Amino acid sequence: MKNKIKEWLKSGQIDIFLGYKTLQGHPLPHAFGKDNLEDIDTLITGSNYYPLEKIATKLVAEKPDIKIGMITQDHSQRALNVLYIWNQLDPENIKPLKGDGCSSNLKEHADDSHREAGKSGQFKKQFGMNTHASIEEAEIFAQQERFQRWMYEFQKCIKCYGCRNICPVCFCKQCSLEHSNLIGTGSLPPEAPIYHLVRAVHMAGRCIDCGLCEEACPADIPLRLLYRKVNAIVTELFDYETGSRLDQSPFSIIGESITLKLKPIAAA
Amino acid sequence: MTNSITEIEDAGCIFVIGSNTTACHPLIARRIYRAKEKGAKLIVADPRNIQLSRFADVAVNHRLGSDVALLNGMMHIIIRNAWHARDYIADRTERFEDLQSVVAAYPPDKVSAITGVSAENLERMAKLYATNPPAALIYAMGITQHTTGVDNVKSCCNLAMLCGNVGIASGGVNPLRGQNNVQGACDMGGLPNVFTGYQPVSDPDVNKKFSRAWRKNLSDKPGMTITDMVPAMLDGRLKALYVIGENPKLSDPDWNHFNHALKNLEFLVVQEIFLSETAQVADVVLPAASAAEKDGTFTNSERRCMRIHKAVEPVGKALADWQIISKLSTVMGYPMEYNSPEEIFDEMAALTPKSYAGMTYERLGLNGLQWPCPDREHPGTPYLHKNQFIQGKGKFHGIEYKDPAELPTDEYPYFLTTGRMFAHYHTGTMTRISPHLDIEQRTGYVSIHPEDADKLAVKNGDPLILSSRRGEMEAPARVTPSVTPGTLFLPIHFGENPTNVLTNAEAFDPLAKIPEFKVSAVNIKKLRA
Amino acid sequence: MTIKRINFLQELLEFMGLGGRLHLEWISSAEAQKFVQVVKEFTEKIRHLGPNPLRGFTLNNLTLDVGAAAGTAAKTACPEPKETVAQN
Ligand code: SF4
Numbered sequence: 001m002k003n004k005i006k007e008w009l010k011s012g013q014i015d016i017f018l019g020y021k022t023l024q025g026h027p028l029p030h031a032f033g034k035d036n037l038e039d040i041d042t043l044i045t046g047s048n049y050y051p052l053e054k055i056a057t058k059l060v061a062e063k064p065d066i067k068i069g070m071i072t073q074d075h076s077q078r079a080l081n082v083l084y085i086w087n088q089l090d091p092e093n094i095k096p097l098k099g100d101g102c103s104s105n106l107k108e109h110a111d112d113s114h115r116e117a118g119k120s121g122q123f124k125k126q127f128g129m130n131t132h133a134s135i136e137e138a139e140i141f142a143q144q145e146r147f148q149r150w151m152y153e154f155q156k157c158i159k160c161y162g163c164r165n166i167c168p169v170c171f172c173k174q175c176s177l178e179h180s181n182l183i184g185t186g187s188l189p190p191e192a193p194i195y196h197l198v199r200a201v202h203m204a205g206r207c208i209d210c211g212l213c214e215e216a217c218p219a220d221i222p223l224r225l226l227y228r229k230v231n232a233i234v235t236e237l238f239d240y241e242t243g244s245r246l247d248q249s250p251f252s253i254i255g256e257s258i259t260l261k262l263k264p265i266a267a268a
Numbered sequence: 269m270t271n272s273i274t275e276i277e278d279a280g281c282i283f284v285i286g287s288n289t290t291a292c293h294p295l296i297a298r299r300i301y302r303a304k305e306k307g308a309k310l311i312v313a314d315p316r317n318i319q320l321s322r323f324a325d326v327a328v329n330h331r332l333g334s335d336v337a338l339l340n341g342m343m344h345i346i347i348r349n350a351w352h353a354r355d356y357i358a359d360r361t362e363r364f365e366d367l368q369s370v371v372a373a374y375p376p377d378k379v380s381a382i383t384g385v386s387a388e389n390l391e392r393m394a395k396l397y398a399t400n401p402p403a404a405l406i407y408a409m410g411i412t413q414h415t416t417g418v419d420n421v422k423s424c425c426n427l428a429m430l431c432g433n434v435g436i437a438s439g440g441v442n443p444l445r446g447q448n449n450v451q452g453a454c455d456m457g458g459l460p461n462v463f464t465g466y467q468p469v470s471d472p473d474v475n476k477k478f479s480r481a482w483r484k485n486l487s488d489k490p491g492m493t494i495t496d497m498v499p500a501m502l503d504g505r506l507k508a509l510y511v512i513g514e515n516p517k518l519s520d521p522d523w524n525h526f527n528h529a530l531k532n533l534e535f536l537v538v539q540e541i542f543l544s545e546t547a548q549v550a551d552v553v554l555p556a557a558s559a560a561e562k563d564g565t566f567t568n569s570e571r572r573c574m575r576i577h578k579a580v581e582p583v584g585k586a587l588a589d590w591q592i593i594s595k596l597s598t599v600m601g602y603p604m605e606y607n608s609p610e611e612i613f614d615e616m617a618a619l620t621p622k623s624y625a626g627m628t629y630e631r632l633g634l635n636g637l638q639w640p641c642p643d644r645e646h647p648g649t650p651y652l653h654k655n656q657f658i659q660g661k662g663k664f665h666g667i668e669y670k671d672p673a674e675l676p677t678d679e680y681p682y683f684l685t686t687g688r689m690f691a692h693y694h695t696g697t698m699t700r701i702s703p704h705l706d707i708e709q710r711t712g713y714v715s716i717h718p719e720d721a722d723k724l725a726v727k728n729g730d731p732l733i734l735s736s737r738r739g740e741m742e743a744p745a746r747v748t749p750s751v752t753p754g755t756l757f758l759p760i761h762f763g764e765n766p767t768n769v770l771t772n773a774e775a776f777d778p779l780a781k782i783p784e785f786k787v788s789a790v791n792i793k794k795l796r797a
Numbered sequence: 798m799t800i801k802r803i804n805f806l807q808e809l810l811e812f813m814g815l816g817g818r819l820h821l822e823w824i825s826s827a828e829a830q831k832f833v834q835v836v837k838e839f840t841e842k843i844r845h846l847g848p849n850p851l852r853g854f855t856l857n858n859l860t861l862d863v864g865a866a867a868g869t870a871a872k873t874a875c876p877e878p879k880e881t882v883a884q885n
């Protein structure tokens with residue numbers, strides 16, 4: 001693998017390779033360049049996952065023609081597909097290299113210990129949304145209770161924007177979450193549930209279920225569950241598995257023929 | 269903190285007083301959320317309705333500056349119900365009688381009258397705290413920035429000892445420090461009266477040890493606190509000031525008074541990463557490297573000393589603080605020749621036997637070490653006073669409640685408290701130039717309760733003039749029930765609405781010299797009535 | 798497309814416990830009757846669902862939202878009345 005990367009760099013197939021390297025004890029994303037080919041020997045593989053794809057979009061924003069190689073896992077391939085669709089990256093300029101392993105929930109120093117099976121607190125299970133709940137489990141509750149449970153979770157939000165900042169497919173130059181006409185600024189918690197709903201809506205057709213947002217969330221809000229539901233609706237309504245295909249995102253198509261019936265008032 | 273941050277998760281009860289934790293220490297708030305979700309009880313006492321209040325089993329708004337009364341009231345109830353830890357008190361503490369006799373005079377109705385907290389809630393707070401061990405007590409500036417700051421802290425310690433919560437995991441008395449490294453700065457002797465590890469300059473043995481190590485006879489007289497420096501600047505005893513990484517022009521109480529004092533200086537040097545308000549008026553500005561541009565260590569709230577690593581080279585001519593100080597010292601005639609922060613660390617560790625002696629850069633590794641760490645084999649100390657108090661027995665103090673220096677009068681009928689909001693940090697030198705944080709809050713504001721706003725016919729956003737005995741300033745109104753009627757709140761981050769025009773430099777704790785930022789009496793009027 | 802988007806939102810709101818409060822209908826300018834009918838039905842339904850549980854959350858501040866649905870989650874956790882409750 002390392003030889004292959006060296007070859008790619010040497011032959012100019014890529015200008016830079018995005019992978020991981022241990023720095024001061026932390027496995028961190030690292031850009032390997034042509035100038036220092038020996039550096040590639042320090043590349044590590046394994047279950048580390050950072051949004052390398054997002055780093056790639058930032059690089060491309062600076063240098064549109066840069067050719068980037070990178071380690072990918074299942075979800076990173078999906079992320080790349082989404083970014084291709086939204087014209088953030090050009091598949092011609094990206095050379096993915098399949099790494100081993102899948103993202104781990106439980107890296108040392110990531111402190112997401114609450115996500116270990118059985119670690120969700122009793123109180124959270126009783127009044128909030130269990131981190132480990134499936135969509136079906138979350139839908140057991142009646143409407144009012146669901147609302148209370150979600151509001152309990154959302155009110156913990158400290159508006160750190162960690163969920164957005166880590167997300168491999170959040171790339172907008174102007175983020176709706178920072179739009180003061182949509183969401184009030186300057187107070188905690190952020191307006192609930194608007195803040196989280198706005199983000200959820202914008203994840204439709206984008207979220208590739210990597211789970212990084214939930215891992216990043218200091219308030220332990222089950223964001224992944226929310227966005228999983230978003231994905232399920234997208235699949236159901238648009239027959240689209242986000243990131244699985246390279247054709248247009250359902251949300252970028254305008255004026256598609258109507259195949260759905262309007263919902264009657266009573267049934268909603 | 270006597271205890272560690274992660275331990276909070278396993279507390280049986282958490283009592284947060286005078287800390288807006290979600291806004292100011294969000295990663296500690298995360299532990300509080302987790303503890304709550306695991307089943308811990310949560311008590312929140314704050315003059316404002318803060319985010320954490322929403323999750324509390326009991327949330328109370330006690331009147332500004334009434335902390336001692338509130339805590340004495342809780343202890344009164346605990347002792348009356350015999351919920352206190354009698355064996356612990358007998359074995360590990362002394363002067364319990366002092367406390368007992370004082371708190372006996374704080375029955376619920378009296379405390380209720382002082383604090384505005386109902387007798388039922390007092391009972392509930394006392395019961396939750398005393399009967400759900402281990403109970404962690406968490407506080408921040410809401411406890412310390414008072415004329416009675418030391419009394420407040422001692423009262424917190426009294427309460428914790430009374431229930432046997434000091435010296436156990438997940439309990440303790442946990443002041444949350446205001447900066448990443450303020451603990452470290454104090455540990456390193458960044459105080460007027462001590463060398464590293466709180467070794468007094470006036471102790472002859474200590475003084476001799478440091479004088480020998482630094483090959484210079486050192487003064488055994490404590491220096492000045494900033495509270496002492498201002499009058500000294502005014503009467504000419506202090507002619508030059510060297511400010512490192514502070515922005516006193518905004519952060520010190522009584523803005524007009526302080527600025528007058530600054531003008532009196534002959535020479536002002538400021539060492540900063542950005543051109544703060546204070547740096548703008550300095551004679552010399554020394555550009556310092558930021559945290560990402562230097563190597564060294566930080567010691568955080570939980571006494572954990574951790575390595576920091578240079579991620580990028582310093583911008584322009586900026587140098588790490590230790591380099592600036594070494595160069596300055598060398599040109600001033602005392603050559604300091606260190607090659608690296610590690611060399612300085614090793615020297616410090618060798619001179620600081622009780623807390624840092626066992627630490628080396630290598631041992632700090634990825635996770636750091638919590639002091640005390642007296643020798644190379646010592647694993648560090650997650651919580652203090654485990655089997656014995658460091659000073660032998662834990663001493664109770666009987667503490668009487670005292671009013672804050674200023675109470676509302678006819679002329680200044682409102683209470684004013686100051687603090688932080690989540691998007692900005694202190695005087696905003698770093699956060700206000702970040703576009704993302706700037707979006708959250710661009711200007712100062714004054715929080716006012718809807719009832720008070722109605723009385724003055726003030727709407728959200730109306731400019732208000734606030735005046736105190738020191739001066740007046742302007743800020744737009746934010747009408748919100750997060751404050752109680754009769755109390756106003758001002759965030760401190762905004763230079764164009766300098767909160768400290770209003771605060772009182774004369775009111776400070778007699779021992780700790782910390783100014784009473786948290787209580788002033790003010791008047792308000794509408795700018796264009 | 799609008800139908801899909803609205804459908805999407807309807808489902809998402811449902812998942813969050815705010816179901817039934819969003820409705821889409823095509824009404825041409827000639828269909829006054831239908832308009833009346835739809836508005837009536839929808840009004841009836843909303844009335845049936847009760848007041849907006851979000852009311853009280855829309856305040857752009859640190860309110861402890863007494864009586865609003867979210868407060869209830871925390872309240873159930875601690876049946877004792879709260880000091881802050883009394884103050885709002
Ligand atoms: S799981 Fe979270 S971080 Fe990952 S793509 Fe979805 S929204 Fe973004």
Ligand code: SF4
Pocket residue numbers: 156157158159160161162163164213216217218219220221223
């Ligand atoms: S990461 Fe969590 S706390 Fe931070 S903004 Fe997102 S939801 Fe809120």
